[in-house]
Amino acid sequence: MSTIEDQERYALIAQQWSKRPKGLIAEMGIHVEKADPDSVLIRMPHNPDFCLDEEGTLLHGGVLTALLDSAFGLATFLNVPDMQTMATLDLRVDYLRPAQSRADVMVYAKCYRTTRHVAFNSGKIWFDAGNKEEVAHGAAAFALTRGKDNLLDFIKKADTK
Amino acid sequence: MKIIDLQARCDHVPFFRFLGVSIKEVDDKHIMAHMPFTDRLMGNPVLKTYHGGVIASFMEAIASLCVLDDTNAPPAKPINLTVDYLRPGFAGILTTRATITKKGRRMASVETVAWLENEEKPIAKGLFHFLLV
Numbered sequence: 001m002s003t004i005e006d007q008e009r010y011a012l013i014a015q016q017w018s019k020r021p022k023g024l025i026a027e028m029g030i031h032v033e034k035a036d037p038d039s040v041l042i043r044m045p046h047n048p049d050f051c052l053d054e055e056g057t058l059l060h061g062g063v064l065t066a067l068l069d070s071a072f073g074l075a076t077f078l079n080v081p082d083m084q085t086m087a088t089l090d091l092r093v094d095y096l097r098p099a100q101s102r103a104d105v106m107v108y109a110k111c112y113r114t115t116r117h118v119a120f121n122s123g124k125i126w127f128d129a130g131n132k133e134e135v136a137h138g139a140a141a142f143a144l145t146r147g148k149d150n151l152l153d154f155i156k157k158a159d160t161k
Numbered sequence: 162m163k164i165i166d167l168q169a170r171c172d173h174v175p176f177f178r179f180l181g182v183s184i185k186e187v188d189d190k191h192i193m194a195h196m197p198f199t200d201r202l203m204g205n206p207v208l209k210t211y212h213g214g215v216i217a218s219f220m221e222a223i224a225s226l227c228v229l230d231d232t233n234a235p236p237a238k239p240i241n242l243t244v245d246y247l248r249p250g251f252a253g254i255l256t257t258r259a260t261i262t263k264k265g266r267r268m269a270s271v272e273t274v275a276w277l278e279n280e281e282k283p284i285a286k287g288l289f290h291f292l293l294v
Contacts, residue, residue, distance in 0.1 A: 023203035024212040049179045052236065060176040061239040062221045066214020073213075087246065088213045094241040 010035040010078055017074055025070055028063075032074070039110040040075045042067070043128070046102045059099035061136070064125050068093060068138040071109035072121040076142050079111040080119065084147035089118070093138040103129035119144055162187050166232040171222075180219055184226075190261045192227045194219075198252040211250035216275055216285050217242065220257050224271040224289040227259040237269065237291035248284040253277045255284075267294050 014032035017025065028050075034041040048056030050063040069091055077083060099105075109123035118141055125136040168184045171177040180202070186193040196202075196219050204212030221242060228237045257275040264270075273287040274280075 020206065022200045022206055024201060024215055025204075027201040049175050051175050054173065054175065056175065060174075060218065060222070061242075062214070062218025063176065065217045065221070065242065065244075066212060069212070069214035069217070087249070089246060091213065091217060091244045091246070092242070093217075095239050098238070 006037065009081075010037070013074070013078055014040075017077075024066060028067070028070075030067075030070065035074070035078055038075065038079050038112065039108065040071055040078065042071050042074075042107040042109075044105040044107070046104060057100055057102060059101075059105070061093070061095050061099065064095070064099060064105075064136045065091065065093045065138070067105065067107045067125060068109065068123050068136070069140065071107045071123055072111070072138075072140040072142070075109040075111040075121055075123075076114070076119040076144070079114055080144060080146065082146045082148070084145045084149060086119070086145075087143045089141040089143045091138065091140045093136055095136050097133060097135050099125075099127075099135050101127040101129060103127040106132075114144070116146065117144055118142065162229065162232050167192070167226060170232050171226070176218075177222055180215070180222065182219070182222055185256075186258075190227075191258055192223050193256065193258045194223045196255045196257075198254070203252075204250075208249065209252045211252075211255065213244075213246055213250075216246070216250055216255070217244045217287065219255060220244065220259070220273040220275055220285065220287040221289055223257050224259040224273050224287065225291060227261055227271050228264060228269040228291050228293065237293055240268070240290040240292055242287060242289045244285055244287045246285050248282060250275075250284045251277065256280075259289075264293075267292065269293055 014035040113120040202215045259273045262270040271289045275285045
């Protein structure tokens with residue numbers, strides 16, 4: 001069971017994350033649909049800029065990789081309360097089907113194990129249309145540093161300025 | 162494959178335009194390419210680093226070109242990938258070199274390395290598999 005304080009923390013993190021004015025996450029127009037202590041559900045609207053064809057129906061695999069990387073990062077962030085810094089150690093992605101659709105892209109990421117120094121994640125991608133078959137599956141490990149000056153406090157401080 | 166033809170092919174792909182891919186060297190087994198830093202490729206606004214997914218996308222883009230028989234060949238289908246992140250990807254011109262490890266009739270395996278200023282200090286390495294049929 002998560003406390004109300006926890007719930008507020010997840011909401012704050014998710015909100016801060018989607019609110020970023022610059023960078024790839026802003027460019028992707030990501031929306032966090034659900035944020036739990038160990039998992040996230042993310043929606044990305046269709047974007048023709050991320051496609052292989054001028055008609056804008058076939059997403060480049062790299063976009064799915066970038067989405068998974070972002071989602072894993074957020075899931076890990078939610079899971080580790082005293083996070084100071086984090087860096088992706090490695091990322092593995094299997095492309096299960098062609099990413100051909102104009103529907104929104106959905107990403108689910110779960111941080112299923114954390115140790116003092118490492119967080120392990122696994123996740124999947126599907127289109128929010130039809131039978132919602134998995135398009136890609138991924139796994140990532142993150143290197144963590146934990147400490148008193150955690151990243152969330154830093155973000156909060158930056159926000160009140 | 163000629164640099165000018167490959168670049169023309171890249172310029173027709175919306176996502177490659179988004180990344181800002183520019184082909185620098187081409188031979189039978191290798192392609193080297195540059196990607197300049199822009200804010201929309203940023204992952205961490207505090208440290209001003211590339212998004213990890215962008216680094217992987219760039220390496221995948223160049224790897225996928227590397228396995229083509231000629232510049233008009235249909236695109237190779239990506240099967241899977243593994244990326245090792247070795248150092249922070251601070252803002253700067255990112256260079257990647259893709260090298261064919263093995264190209265068979267059905268599948269190809271490609272190795273990539275990405276660096277900022279010093280090739281001896283790579284920021285990421287990748288391994289990509291493609292289906293050619």
